[in-house]
Amino acid sequence: MTQSGPKTRGLRKVRNRRLFAGLWLLASVLLPGCGPNSSPHAGPRDEKPTDAKATADDTTAQPSTKLTLALNWFPESEHGGYYAAQVRGYYRAAGFDVAIQSGGPNARMLEQVATGRSDFGVANADNILFGRAQGLPVVAVMAPLQNSPRCLIAHKASGIEDFDQLRDVTLAMTPGAAFADFLRWKLPLPGVRLVPYSGTVQAFLLDPRYVQQAYTFSEPFLARQQGADPIVLLVSELGFNPYTSLLFTTENMLANRPEDVRHMVAATVRGWQDYLADPEPTNELIHERNTRIDLEALAFGAKEIAPLMITDAVSREELGAMTLERWQALERQLVESGQLKAGTVDPRQAFTTEFLPTGARAKDPAP
Amino acid sequence: MRNRLAHLLLMAAPPVAFFLLLIAVWQLATGLGHVPSFLLPSPLRVGQAAWQNCQDLLQASGLTAAAALAGLAASLVVGMLVAIAFSQSAIVRRSFYPYAIFLQTVPSVALAPLVIIWFGPGFASVVVVAFIIALFPIITNATTGLLDLDQNLVELFAMSSASRRQLLFKLQLPNSIPYLIAGAKISCGLSVIGAIVGEFTAGYGENSYGLGYLIIATSGRLQLDYLLAATLAAMLLGVLMFATVSLIGDWILRGWHAPGSVGDPNESG
Amino acid sequence: MAAETLTTSTPAPLVEIAAVDVTYRQGLRAVEGITLNLQAGEFVAIVGPSGCGKSTLLRSIAGLIRPSRGRLTIAGLEPVRARREATRMSFVFQDPTLLPWRDVYHNIALPLELAGESRGAREPRVREAIGLVGLADFAGRYPAELSGGMRMRVSLARALVTDPALLLLDEPFAALDDITRQTLNEELLALWETRHWTGVFVTHNIAEAIFLSQRVLVLSRRPGRIVADVRVPFPFPRTASLRCEPDFARLTGDIGLRLREASR
Numbered sequence: 001m002t003q004s005g006p007k008t009r010g011l012r013k014v015r016n017r018r019l020f021a022g023l024w025l026l027a028s029v030l031l032p033g034c035g036p037n038s039s040p041h042a043g044p045r046d047e048k049p050t051d052a053k054a055t056a057d058d059t060t061a062q063p064s065t066k067l068t069l070a071l072n073w074f075p076e077s078e079h080g081g082y083y084a085a086q087v088r089g090y091y092r093a094a095g096f097d098v099a100i101q102s103g104g105p106n107a108r109m110l111e112q113v114a115t116g117r118s119d120f121g122v123a124n125a126d127n128i129l130f131g132r133a134q135g136l137p138v139v140a141v142m143a144p145l146q147n148s149p150r151c152l153i154a155h156k157a158s159g160i161e162d163f164d165q166l167r168d169v170t171l172a173m174t175p176g177a178a179f180a181d182f183l184r185w186k187l188p189l190p191g192v193r194l195v196p197y198s199g200t201v202q203a204f205l206l207d208p209r210y211v212q213q214a215y216t217f218s219e220p221f222l223a224r225q226q227g228a229d230p231i232v233l234l235v236s237e238l239g240f241n242p243y244t245s246l247l248f249t250t251e252n253m254l255a256n257r258p259e260d261v262r263h264m265v266a267a268t269v270r271g272w273q274d275y276l277a278d279p280e281p282t283n284e285l286i287h288e289r290n291t292r293i294d295l296e297a298l299a300f301g302a303k304e305i306a307p308l309m310i311t312d313a314v315s316r317e318e319l320g321a322m323t324l325e326r327w328q329a330l331e332r333q334l335v336e337s338g339q340l341k342a343g344t345v346d347p348r349q350a351f352t353t354e355f356l357p358t359g360a361r362a363k364d365p366a367p
Numbered sequence: 368m369r370n371r372l373a374h375l376l377l378m379a380a381p382p383v384a385f386f387l388l389l390i391a392v393w394q395l396a397t398g399l400g401h402v403p404s405f406l407l408p409s410p411l412r413v414g415q416a417a418w419q420n421c422q423d424l425l426q427a428s429g430l431t432a433a434a435a436l437a438g439l440a441a442s443l444v445v446g447m448l449v450a451i452a453f454s455q456s457a458i459v460r461r462s463f464y465p466y467a468i469f470l471q472t473v474p475s476v477a478l479a480p481l482v483i484i485w486f487g488p489g490f491a492s493v494v495v496v497a498f499i500i501a502l503f504p505i506i507t508n509a510t511t512g513l514l515d516l517d518q519n520l521v522e523l524f525a526m527s528s529a530s531r532r533q534l535l536f537k538l539q540l541p542n543s544i545p546y547l548i549a550g551a552k553i554s555c556g557l558s559v560i561g562a563i564v565g566e567f568t569a570g571y572g573e574n575s576y577g578l579g580y581l582i583i584a585t586s587g588r589l590q591l592d593y594l595l596a597a598t599l600a601a602m603l604l605g606v607l608m609f610a611t612v613s614l615i616g617d618w619i620l621r622g623w624h625a626p627g628s629v630g631d632p633n634e635s636g
Numbered sequence: 637m638a639a640e641t642l643t644t645s646t647p648a649p650l651v652e653i654a655a656v657d658v659t660y661r662q663g664l665r666a667v668e669g670i671t672l673n674l675q676a677g678e679f680v681a682i683v684g685p686s687g688c689g690k691s692t693l694l695r696s697i698a699g700l701i702r703p704s705r706g707r708l709t710i711a712g713l714e715p716v717r718a719r720r721e722a723t724r725m726s727f728v729f730q731d732p733t734l735l736p737w738r739d740v741y742h743n744i745a746l747p748l749e750l751a752g753e754s755r756g757a758r759e760p761r762v763r764e765a766i767g768l769v770g771l772a773d774f775a776g777r778y779p780a781e782l783s784g785g786m787r788m789r790v791s792l793a794r795a796l797v798t799d800p801a802l803l804l805l806d807e808p809f810a811a812l813d814d815i816t817r818q819t820l821n822e823e824l825l826a827l828w829e830t831r832h833w834t835g836v837f838v839t840h841n842i843a844e845a846i847f848l849s850q851r852v853l854v855l856s857r858r859p860g861r862i863v864a865d866v867r868v869p870f871p872f873p874r875t876a877s878l879r880c881e882p883d884f885a886r887l888t889g890d891i892g893l894r895l896r897e898a899s900r
Contacts, residue, residue: 134591135403195568196568203484522698538735544737623778
């Protein structure tokens with residue numbers, strides 16, 4: 001052992017090669033041995049056209065027309081009517097083979113429909129207006145939820161009981177969401193730290209001074225399930241009340257396939273009416289498609305959604321109706337809060353009631 | 368002086384020409400109506416969106432830049448300290464260096480929510496995410512720089528019976544500077560990405576938001592022209608940081624290496 | 637085979653090497669059975685075929701390598717200890733080995749810095765060393781701005797700034813052109829003639845070895861052994877014209893033959 005003394009043994013370069021070889025070997029041995037792909041909390045599964053259950057008697061002899069419906073979020077109670085039409089076979093009876101495509105936080109349903117990758121989609125009225133402002137030729141054809149379930153939830157212990165009392169809290173809302181920018185415009189929000197909405201209630205549960213966006217029939221229940229005591233602030237009480245969970249499609253579809261649109265709308269209306277009456281079978285399908293949400297939560301959702309759908313203004317027969325006045329009010333609010341430039345969108349073009357079943361159509365005198 | 372300017376222009380000409388060509392092709396494709404504007408807006412519209420929202424863009428860029436710079440600075444300091452620890456003890460190095468490499472592959476998008484839980488929403492969290500992503504190139508480069516020593520220099524120090532401390536401060540640390548600069552060049556881009564990813568999950572304050580927020584908001588509202596403008600702003604930020612780091616690096620190394628000389632880590636061969 | 641060049645009563649040699657082997661880590665023996673004594677003030681050159689271990693031997697004297705067998709002492713102590721306590725030693729590498737981030741002044745000051753000398757104490761010595769190698773006008777320049785020859789001068793100045801008693805040089809001028817080499821040889825010699833350090837100079841170049849030293853050792857092929865210990869009779873001070881003298885040429889040829897034999 002003579003090469004050099006301790007000082008001069010030399011500070012050699014890090015010898016990585018053997019290390020890397022070892023790590024690589026380890027990885028290639030361990031990884032294939034990993035467990036099966038399905039985990040207890042598998043996410044939503046999209047439907048293939050042949051998945052749809054048909055429980056109604058299906059006597060159509062014609063071949064089914066394949067249609068795609070793109071959702072705006074993971075399957076939840078807000079999509080109850082669509083899944084109901086699936087479960088009850090209303091779509092099938094109309095001659096359609098409808099594939100319902102799950103959405104999520106990054107759902108691009110407007111572009112999907114506009115480019116023809118999907119035939120129909122689900123969105124809120126503000127999405128439709130934003131889309132049209134950017135030149136997407138999308139049109140809403142029915143509105144199941146007359147009143148918006150959009151709300152904020154806070155911890156009861158925080159003492160907040162009203163929007164004016166929102167101060168010195170963390171407020172989680174989706175950046176750029178119409179209601180979010182509306183609230184920021186309308187309310188002073190002193191000392192409020194805005195953070196992007198995380199998509200879950202986890203952060204809410206951890207912090208007593210955390211306020212986040214929610215839907216009345218969803219997050220409050222989930223939070224209570226986990227032991228929290230939330231209070232609900234309904235955004236529509238501030239006057240911001242866009243139609244929610246709308247069925248929409250393109251101008252092209254309206255012009256070239258009006259009968260398909262009519263039948264689709266009719267089947268969907270029936271589906272929603274059915275969901276109000278008997279949500280259980282539909283909820284089972286929704287749970288199957290989105291295992292993240294349990295049947296209890298879905299049952300709660302179905303119950304809470306009813307008052308949003310059938311109101312003093314709109315009866316069960318009129319389900320799906322829309323008025324120009326509501327659309328104009330929304331456009332005005334978006335312009336006032338700086339989210340739309342005045343004159344870029346004509347509310348008249350954003351929706352049509354032509355394809356609604358007679359009962360609903362009567363609601364809105366011809367524009 | 369004139370020669371230098373001419374030289375600079377000559378060097379800049381090819382990439383600038385290519386850029387203009389790209390813009391022209393882009394404008395042509397979108398202008399002729401082949402591509403709907405909601406899928407790809409024309410450069411003109413992007414420019415318009417940038418102009419109309421320039422105040423918001425500048426403010427957001429400033430915040431993102433601040434977070435990225437803070438994250439980069441932290442990564443330089445911590446990275447260097449870790450590298451020094453690695454260089455002084457072979458056992459420490461062999462135990463922890465593999466983790467330094469391994470942790471590099473953790474996706475930042477998964478990391479950010481964890482950081483928010485520990486540090487709370489706000490500027491600090493964004494800086495931490497930027498710091499984590501920028502850290503590892505610094506550690507690996509600085510460690511190499513501290514250990515990649517000219518054997519003769521080590522012997523020279525041995526001849527003077529230099530202590531470990533003297534070796535570290537007078538030989539290893541100065542030797543590592545070019546490597547550190549090379550690492551900083553890599554990390555400055557990463558710190559911008561980290562800041563933006565952090566902003567996807569954290570916010571800043573009452574009414575301030577960074578480019579990450581703008582990107583999500585404009586995307587949600589389908590304002591593709593504004594979205595592209597924000598994305599370009601982020602790219603520009605990265606480029607500016609890189610240019611700054613390069614300039615500072617060149618200034619530090621100004622007397623140090625003749626171009627193409629042995630020992631310059633930026634030269635091949 | 638050792639040969640005493642001074643036969644009158646002499647003080648203890650500064651460097652004593654007795655039956656030293658130096659083995660590489662792989663088990664390869666670099667030098668074998670080296671027995672050699674160097675008096676203080678002697679200037680010795682070592683020549684030998686490539687790979688014969690002359691650099692290794694030099695590094696053993698410097699204490700950078702430990703012999704695997706035998707005894708090697710400087711002033712009676714192990715080289716590492718001697719270097720720390722007894723004898724100021726400097727090593728001049730084949731490569732100038734300058735710190736690229738320091739200018740000429742601070743490169744030369746390095747050994748004094750490492751020894752803990754204060755800035756005030758360093759200054760005059762550094763200035764003197766710079767003057768010795770004729771680089772006074774370049775004190776603020778960086779190595780990247782200097783030619784190969786100038787860099788070697790800085791390396792020399794750095795070796796001399798500590799006023800060493802033992803100077804070890806490992807083919808320092810090998811990479812330089814002939815003219816520069818000869819000039820530097822003359823300058824080195826002039827410095828030695830004033831300072832009289834003990835010098836060990838390893839080289840490939842026989843003429844250089846003869847010109848500089850009083851004694852030329854010839855090493856065999858690996859494992860290197862001393863196969864010749866030739867006295868260089870030319871008196872000091874020596875000038876450039878020495879290279880033209882026939883005796884010089886004869887000695888060069890002589891040693892050249894021995895070298896050729898040693899290479900077989």
